[in-house]
Amino acid sequence: MKLARHGGVSLLYVMAAPAEYGPHLQARIAPLMTGVGPVEAAVSLGAALARLEAAGDLPDLIVSLGSCGSRVLDHAAVYQASSVAYRDMDASALGFPKGVTPLLDQPAVLPLPCPIPGVPTASLSTGANVVSGAAYDAIDAEMVDMETWALVRAAQTFGVPMIALRGVSDGRAELKALEDWTSTLHHVDETLAVALDRLIAVLEADGPAALELPALEISAPPRQDPAHLPAPDSITP
Numbered sequence: 493m494k495l496a497r498h499g500g501v502s503l504l505y506v507m508a509a510p511a512e513y514g515p516h517l518q519a520r521i522a523p524l525m526t527g528v529g530p531v532e533a534a535v536s537l538g539a540a541l542a543r544l545e546a547a548g549d550l551p552d553l554i555v556s557l558g559s560c561g562s563r564v565l566d567h568a569a570v571y572q573a574s575s576v577a578y579r580d581m582d583a584s585a586l587g588f589p590k591g592v593t594p595l596l597d598q599p600a601v602l603p604l605p606c607p608i609p610g611v612p613t614a615s616l617s618t619g620a621n622v623v624s625g626a627a628y629d630a631i632d633a634e635m636v637d638m639e640t641w642a643l644v645r646a647a648q649t650f651g652v653p654m655i656a657l658r659g660v661s662d663g664r665a666e667l668k669a670l671e672d673w674t675s676t677l678h679h680v681d682e683t684l685a686v687a688l689d690r691l692i693a694v695l696e697a698d699g700p701a702a703l704e705l706p707a708l709e710i711s712a713p714p715r716q717d718p719a720h721l722p723a724p725d726s727i728t729p
Contacts, residue, residue, distance in 0.1 A: 493540065494522040495551055498692050499699040504544075504551035504652075506537060508639050511673075512558050514681025520688060523557070529620050530580070530642035537646040545650060552703055554647050554654040555691065559661035559673070559680050560616065560635040563628050567664060568679035570687045571614040572606040573656035577633055578641040579619040602644055605655055607694060607702055611687050616640055616658065625666040635660070653703060655691075659684050 496503045505523035507513055513523065526536035537554075544550050565571065583594045591600030606613045617633035618641035628636075640656045647654040659680030662673050694702050 493524040495544075495549065496521060499695040499697070499702070501553060501695050501700055501703060502549075502551045503695075504540070504554050506554060506556045506643060508533065508558050511677055512680065514678055516681045516685035517557065517688070520685060521557075526639065526643075529638050530578075530618060531620075533639035534642035534646050537643050538649065541646060541650045541652065550650060551652060552700070554643070554652055555688075556640060556643050556654060556656040557684050557688070558637065558639065558658060559677060560637040560658035561623050561662045562614070562635045562660045563664055564634055565614055565660050567660045567662075568676060568683055570611060570657055570659045570680070570683045571635065572608055572611050572687075573604050573616040573635065573640060573658055574606055574613040575601050575603050575633075576616045576618055576640045576644060576656070577601045579617045579631060579633075579636075580621075602641070604644070605653060607655065608687060608691050609694070610690060611657070614658075616656065618642065622667060624662075657684060657687050657691075 493504070496505065505521040506526060507523040508526050508528050510525065513525070517523075524536065524540050526533045541550065577591050577600055578593070579591070581593055582590050583592070584590050586594060588594050589600060592598070614634040616635045616637060617631050618637055618639060620638060621627070622638075623631065623636040635658055637658060640658075643656070644654055661676045661680050667673065
């Protein structure tokens with residue numbers, strides 16, 4: 493993991509799996525690899541940001557890159573995630589709308605900034621399951637992945653904006669083996685690199701002004717947020 497700097501803006505690149513980190517991206521970035529799924533994503537990015545904060549070196553922007561599934565979008569094409577939902581969250585038995593985390597003042601769908609001209613946008617759903625076939629019927633989003641919601645919440649905790657770039661690797665046919673995902677990743681690597689070059693061009697041209705993005709503020713009560721948890725010796729039974 494290494495912070496990059498373009499146009500006076502510091503960037504932390506984040507990816508989930510080495511299989512998605514092909515030669516085109518390898519030539520451009522040194523990302524934080526979180527591991528697959530929302531738990532690994534939140535733990536890894538949260539820990540990395542805590543270390544950077546302690547060193548006084550938090551990034552100005554987090555850029556999440558990776559693959560996604562979609563049965564409605566062009567395969568191998570790259571999209572900026574315009575919003576993200578957490579499909580695993582369902583506390584409807586307690587009276588909360590599906591997708592809303594109980595006692596957390598956050599909507600079921602979080603908007604995300606899309607600062608790259610010429611790169612299309614699409615809605616995204618995050619969860620711990622691999623979506624395939626008829627499972628898409630229950631999802632009200634154009635793309636599916638396993639990390640973005642968790643990454644956004646970790647980024648919010650430290651007050652760092654995040655954008656998500658996703659290349660469509662699967663979804664048209666039902667997944668039956670690992671190769672059904674990995675066989676298209678070389679195309680996704682190439683198209684992600686093109687989108688990344690466009691982002692860098694925006695930052696080089698506009699500098700920090702490019703980060704005048706819609707705020708994704710934390711509105712949770714302080715003790716529900718990892719950055720504000722009390723120290724262990726202040727907790728009483």
